[in-house]
Amino acid sequence: MAHSFLSIEKLTQVYPDGNGGSFSVFEDASFGVEKGEFVCILGHSGCGKSTIMNILAGLDEPTSGVVKMDGTAISGPSLDRGVVFQNYSLLPWLTALKNVTFGVAARFPDWSRDKVTEHSVAFLEKVGLAGDAIHRKPSQLSGGMRQRVSIARAFANEPKLLLLDEPFGALDALTRGTIQDELLKVWRGTNQTVFMITHDIDEAILLADRILLMTNGPLARVAESVDITIPRPRNRTAIVEHPNYYAIRNHLVHFLGQRSQELAGQPSDGQMQRPETVHIDLTDDDSDEPGEHLRAV
Ligand SMILES: Nc1ncnc2c1ncn2[C@@H]1O[C@H](COP(=O)(O)OP(=O)(O)O)[C@@H](O)[C@H]1O
Numbered sequence: 001m002a003h004s005f006l007s008i009e010k011l012t013q014v015y016p017d018g019n020g021g022s023f024s025v026f027e028d029a030s031f032g033v034e035k036g037e038f039v040c041i042l043g044h045s046g047c048g049k050s051t052i053m054n055i056l057a058g059l060d061e062p063t064s065g066v067v068k069m070d071g072t073a074i075s076g077p078s079l080d081r082g083v084v085f086q087n088y089s090l091l092p093w094l095t096a097l098k099n100v101t102f103g104v105a106a107r108f109p110d111w112s113r114d115k116v117t118e119h120s121v122a123f124l125e126k127v128g129l130a131g132d133a134i135h136r137k138p139s140q141l142s143g144g145m146r147q148r149v150s151i152a153r154a155f156a157n158e159p160k161l162l163l164l165d166e167p168f169g170a171l172d173a174l175t176r177g178t179i180q181d182e183l184l185k186v187w188r189g190t191n192q193t194v195f196m197i198t199h200d201i202d203e204a205i206l207l208a209d210r211i212l213l214m215t216n217g218p219l220a221r222v223a224e225s226v227d228i229t230i231p232r233p234r235n236r237t238a239i240v241e242h243p244n245y246y247a248i249r250n251h252l253v254h255f256l257g258q259r260s261q262e263l264a265g266q267p268s269d270g271q272m273q274r275p276e277t278v279h280i281d282l283t284d285d286d287s288d289e290p291g292e293h294l295r296a297v
């Protein structure tokens with residue numbers, strides 16, 4: 001784990017509690033993300049997911065601890081890390097296309113204008129935006145289209161790490177489903193590393209290689225890392241037929257419904273807090289006892 005592409009080491013965040021005191025959102029949280037992995041983090045509202053994300057993005061500084069990417073500690077925002085928030089954060093005075101070319105031109109300063117445009121149009125196409133729509137401003141686009149632009153913009157910059165904070169939270173279920181598929185398509189084509197926050201269990205199972213489960217705060221912990229033992233490419237209708245689907249889903253539901261509360265509020269006593277790996281594979285014939293396998297790391 002020490003050599004992970006993204007390495008989070010003993011991350012602690014303390015905030016004022018509004019009553020003159022302070023509280024720890026999480027203490028000594030430690031985990032790694034490998035290159036090319038798609039990792040989702042699931043946890044109840046307020047447990048500290050966005051706090052972790054903002055630290056990874058370089059938008060917030062932890063009280064203590066370090067985040068290393070490719071072995072180097074990160075400090076401040078960087079074009080190496082692309083961020084997509086729930087509320088789109090597009091520049092309202094630029095067209096969809098210009099919202100993408102703007103970042104691409106900054107990222108690749110020696111590219112010609114045509115190359116920047118061509119590259120940006122290609123990424124917009126991958127998320128289903130083409131024709132007149134790309135010349136419209138955000139106010140003239142639907143919520144789903146705006147979020148597609150945000151995703152195209154983030155991927156087009158080809159950051160080493162993509163950070164997505166509940167990017168589909170504001171979308172209706174149908175649009176959400178389509179954009180999840182598009183996100184998977186773009187990700188497959190680039191093999192970028194993605195770290196995504198969601199509170200939607202089914203979304204996390206569909207998208208992730210691994211799901212990090214966070215307990216409730218304060219003193220939240222990234223308690224488990226659940227392998228999604230369902231082969232890709234995945235399809236939202238076929239995935240539920242896979243023998244591991246409901247076993248994994250039930251585990252996640254049980255964690256969020258009960259254990260996230262039971263495990264909450266334990267101080268770290270200065271110890272590195274690493275998630276336990278949970279590997280559920282009912283198709284694993286080599287095992288004596290089929291069912292749920294827990295192995296600690
Ligand atoms: N800048 C801040 N100052 C004080 N408290 C904060 C700040 N940002 C977040 N918090 C608190 O930290 C906790 C975690 O917040 P957040 O990371 O936004 O949760 P999540 O994204 O999991 O819903 C919450 O209790 C929230 O109120």
Ligand SMILES: [Mg+2]
Nearest residue numbers: 049050051165
């Ligand atoms: Mg949040």
